[in-house]
Amino acid sequence: MERRTFIGTCGCCAVSALLGEGWAPPARIQRPDPKSDEGGLWALMDREEERLHQSPFLMRDAALVAYVQAITCRLAQGHCPNVRTYVVRSPYFNANMAPNGMMQVWTGLMLRAENEAQLAAVIGHEIGHYLARHSVESLRDAKSRSAFAHMVGIIPVAGTLAALGLVAGAFAYSREHERAADRMGLELMAAAGYPPLEASRVWANLLAELQAEKDWTGDASKRSVLFATHPPEKEREAKLEAAARAMGKEDLDPRTGALRQAIGPWRRAWLEDELKRRKFGESLALLGRLTRVDPQDGEASYFLGEAYRLRAAEGDTDRAQEAYQRAAALPGAPPEVHRALGSLHRKAGRLPEMREAYARYLAARPEAGDAEMIRSYLKKGE
Incomplete structure (x- = not known):
């Protein structure tokens, strides 16, 4: 117009x-x-x-x-x-x-x-x-x-x-x-x-x-x-x-896909920047909203789990695990979600679950900087 x-x-x-x-x-x-x-x-x-x-x-x-x-x-x-x-x-x-x-x-x-x-x-x-x-x-x-x-x-x-x-x-x-x-x-x-x-x-x-x-x-x-x-x-x-x-004009296209495509290569780095602020209430509100807007957003679900893990308030370990598990089943989640789940299972003594999660992480990131450490956990858990 x-x-x-x-x-x-x-x-x-x-x-x-x-x-x-x-x-x-x-x-x-x-x-x-x-x-x-x-x-x-x-x-x-x-x-x-x-x-x-x-x-x-x-x-x-x-x-x-x-x-x-x-x-x-x-x-x-x-x-x-x-x-x-x-x-x-x-x-x-x-x-x-x-x-x-x-x-x-x-x-x-x-x-x-x-x-x-x-x-x-x-x-x-x-x-x-x-x-x-x-x-x-x-x-x-x-x-x-x-x-x-x-x-x-x-x-x-x-x-x-x-x-x-x-x-x-x-x-x-x-x-x-x-x-x-x-x-x-x-x-x-x-x-x-x-x-x-x-x-x-x-x-x-x-x-x-x-x-x-x-x-x-x-x-x-x-x-x-x-x-x-x-x-x-x-x-x-x-x-x-x-x-x-x-x-009026409520039927105009808000262009959701265009923004997501434009920021896609940088979104993970920006989410990492967000967590470094250590304003976990704000970050959890943001990440919770992102996962509600797009329930299939595996990346946001993973970072929601990270925010709970880092905040470490009462009940946050269970909330983190729930978010990680949801992310692991969704597209777009980084392989690190399996490492995060493996660490939670290892601390809880759930060795079969730990081995499965760590194996999935190593399959996706065989040359990761922490790969040898993860392999040592697997050997100890055998």
Whole structure:
């Protein structure tokens, strides 16, 4: 659908009524005068973009980056030539877009998205901030440009994950800005052919993860910077859902298979990154959701077992074994699931089961680094 046609529909009117005044996309943003406050902000972000090029956390898989760039362009439309998309390997849920057109998408977000539409919802929200030039408004609301420059300039080491996080957090928008970006994001999603209802599901899923952590206090703003300045979580979820349903378009393809194929070569590594966070409540909520969305997902079931094993709370050994056994019968489970089962059987003294599990592991990974150790267990168990 053409952008001008979409804006004229009653669906857009419904969004405007629920989330604020109507909005139309601006002309392509031109580079500002370097002597202006906005020009200074662009210069700062240009410097951070150069640092990002050297970051060890930057994903350099051409196919993966092209996939995310294509989604960004599908949403940004005529602004696509101004946007440069970078995929950053970090297990945290995040995406951000700087005023100079630098878009960061973190792998923790891609891992959590159930389909391409959910990924597009977050990217579209960030494009909304960019198109509305919210970062410039935030800068002008600050006490002085030098204060903002100091905040961005304190980045300690170029390319570190902490540095990338600091840049990502530099744009803490007001709740009014967040509501406006939500509305723009829904419009961009629908215009690009994505079902807008997926936007509210992203928010609900992230909140459910935070609530699953043992130190949950009931205040999401203290657990994630994404909730600190955004509208109250329940309000936001409700408004996004109501606006999306008013727009209709629920029959649009969320492109689940496209996302899964794009991240497939990296998904296991990203799941390993997730467990290294040692936020097992959040990880279990994520992995439990992935296995519910796709009960045939052997890889997610294996990592669900790993999360229980590593958490090691009361009853977790039995939960881990159940998840491993389920994974072992499903496609996509790594051979390590048999090693994990073998270890549980060995500790419980179930020697026949141990031998069977270890034999299956060695058959799949005969040259594994721990193969000799596993063979020694088999000899001792004979």
